[in-house]
Amino acid sequence: MLRTFQRSHIAFVHDIIMAAISFPLALYLRVGDGVVYYAPQNILFSSGIFTLIAAVSFWYFGLYRGIWRYASLNDVIRIAKAVSVAVAVLFIVLFLTARLDWMPRSAPIIQWFLLMALLGGARLTYRIAKDKSTARALVRQGTARVPVLLIGAGDEAEAFIRETERSANTPFKVIGIVSLTQGRVGRNMHGVDVLATVDQLEDVIQKLQKGRHGLPRRLVLSGDALRHEDNAKWVEIADRYGMTLARLPKLGDLREGLADPLQIRPVAIEDLLGRPQARLDxxxxxxxxxxxxxxxxxxxxxxxxxxxxxxxxxxxxxxxxxxxxxxxxxxxxxxxxxxxxxxxxxxxxxxxxxxxxxxxxxxxxxxxxxxxxxxxxxxxxxxxxxxxxxxxxxxxxxxxxxxxxxxxxxxxxxxxxxxxxxxxxxxxxxxxxxxxxxxxxxxxxxxxxxxxxxxxxxxxNVLGSTGSVVPLFKRQLEAGGPLTVTHEGITRYFMTIxxxxxxxxxxxxxxxxxxxxxxxxxxxxMGRPVKIIDLARQMILLSGLQPDKDVEIKVTGLRPGEKLYEExxxxxxxxxxxxxxxxxxxxxxxxxxxxxxxxxxxxxxxxxxRNTSKTLELISQLVPEFQPPEIGVKSIFADSNGSETEAAS
Incomplete structure (x- = not known):
């Protein structure tokens, strides 16, 4: 709370300084070097009065209830209202006190545009800088996002893309949009192209498959797309290319804060594969x-x-x-x-x-x-x-x-x-x-x-099978962690069941x-082997949490008979x-x-x-690569005569 309080006051001080310098700057833009012929007391008086008026106006219109990182059109509208009121009040005050005899009539208009640029530009610059730092952080962390293709180019898609580009923790990367209508084809939404209409869906998938991001691993439907008459066909296409299907949260949920826009529900286990699934004859x-x-x-x-x-x-x-x-x-x-x-x-x-x-x-x-x-x-x-x-x-x-x-x-x-x-x-x-x-x-x-x-x-290994690592990680996540990995370098091949x-x-x-x-x-x-520790991190991200911050990953040591990698x-x-x-x-x-x-x-x-030593010896006769565990390492097996024989565990 203290941190938020301090940041809002820093923003307030910034805006007051911008308001204070906006009047002399506007006058200079209007008359150029001729500003030296104006009485300094008039300029100082006007600047001081405007600063006080702007301070009240800015606070009244709630310019500091928002967060600069998430500055949007609503924030611009609030700034415009606050600046318009402040400039209008200054105009009235100067008219009543000096009849505006000394000031060019176009100066308030110039000041309005100038102050809008000073206030809005600072917020926009801050947001761009934060978003770029997030992108750099993701690159440094080597975070692999799941490539998704959106069907529907409406407001829901726009909101989702905006959030995925802004958040450091989203596991999804939108690589293309397919529109339900022709009107938006060829246009761009937050850097993502609207590639074609839905009747060309399969062509789009094939084109993306050859591109930089490869085959999309998810086909995500907007609310309008879910109600489209051809959605059964899209299910077949997604299945044919090994893509999973999901839907975006409703736009109303996003606006009311009832859903996390970064979570496409349900999170499919196939997203953990790192490759598309095979589909056969x-x-x-x-x-x-x-x-x-x-x-x-x-x-x-x-x-x-x-x-x-x-x-x-x-x-x-x-x-x-x-x-x-x-x-x-x-x-x-x-x-x-x-x-x-x-x-x-x-x-x-x-x-x-x-x-x-x-x-x-x-x-x-x-x-x-x-x-x-x-x-x-x-x-x-x-x-x-x-x-x-x-x-x-x-x-x-x-x-x-x-x-x-x-x-x-x-x-x-x-x-x-x-x-x-x-x-x-x-x-x-x-x-x-x-x-x-x-x-x-x-x-x-x-x-x-x-x-x-x-x-x-x-x-x-198959993802999601009983006793496998994914259900274990799910249970550990539900319990709040930690997620246990036996070795940082351990890798496994994975498929879906x-x-x-x-x-x-x-x-x-x-x-x-x-x-x-x-x-x-x-x-x-089975493609490339997957590092189990990376799988743990990916599952934490897909749950909307941050590895080693919200959920710990604990290395426990290799278990008996466990290999670092499988062949x-x-x-x-x-x-x-x-x-x-x-x-x-x-x-x-x-x-x-x-x-x-x-x-x-x-x-x-x-x-x-239950003659364990004989069993192990016979196994090694047919499988010479297998080395029986040494006798004497504290794991007890009953021998054929009923006595206890120690074998490696």
């Missing part, structure tokens, strides 16, 4: 799934449930949902009942560890396509429970793969992870073993393999045609492009089926008996 995926019997394991998980949603939209003959978690299975089953009540489906409680249960499901429901998403994925938990990770991730995959082989399933798709490359933890090693098993089956001769195609799809599943479906479509012949696996192109490819498996953008093909080493079957049998024995 859905007709080919529909051809693969339509009319087929489909089974999804791990159907209640983050990836599994999204697989169920997207598969259901393609019209399968039937859909079987398998999961060991009762509540997760119930949730996705209820969702399907509401959205696709006519789709034949079965929800089965079952564990992929249970070979007998898996066989029963295959015998009863006879799937033609199987998506295997069931897995333990949390690195620290699997590191502390290695036998459980092997039983589910590795041996569970074997059970599903052998059931597919026995039942003559057309395609089995294994969902893998980037942690399987040079694994530094048990979870990554368990998934690499699962990859090896499916690769070995895929390389068998047809008379041994049967008709099943074994397709492996490897990708990194929907994008990952679309690419999985596209990979499955490619794989059923034999693209993975010889044990090749699909790897999803999508081994050094010996250079990626090869496929006919589908976003899907690459790798050829990691393949283990002989006879050898892998022998080791898996031994793994089953050691993991079932």
């Amino acid at each position: 859905r007709d080919r995926v529909r051809e693969m799934i339509a009319g087929k019997r489909v089974l999804v394991t791990g159907a209640g998980g983050s990836i599994g449930s999204e697989l169920v949603r997207q598969i259901a939209s393609y019209g399968p003959d039937s859909l079987t949902l398998l999961d060991a978690g009762e509540f997760q299975l119930y949730a996705i089953d209820m969702e399907m009942a509401e959205k696709y009540p006519d789709l034949p489906r079965e929800s089965i409680l079952g564990d992929v560890r249970d070979q007998t249960r898996i066989g029963q499901v295959f015998d009863l429901y006879k799937p033609e396509i199987v998506f295997h998403a069931a897995a333990y994925k949390h690195v620290p938990l699997v590191e502390h429970n290695p036998n459980e990770g092997i039983l589910t991730n590795t041996l569970g995959t074997r059970n599903v793969a052998e059931a597919c082989r026995a039942a003559g399933v057309g395609t089995m798709v294994l969902i893998s992870t980037d942690k399987a490359v040079n694994p530094a933890n048990v979870m990554g090693a368990s998934k690499r073993l699962a990859e090896c098993y499916c690769q070995a089956l895929e390389t068998l001769p047809l008379d041994q393999r049967g008709s099943t195609r074994f397709v492996t799809v490897r990708f990194g 929907a994008e990952a599943v679309e690419l999985v479906l596209q990979s499955a479509e490619l794989g059923r045609h034999g693209v993975t012949e010889g044990g090749k696996i699909f790897v999803l192109d 999508l490819f081994h050094d010996s498996e250079p990626p090869v492009p496929t006919e589908t953008d976003g899907v690459l093909l790798a050829a990691p080493r393949v283990v002989d089926y006879g050898l892998i079957k022998q080791v898996f049998d031994a793994l089953e024995d050691s993991a079932t008996n």
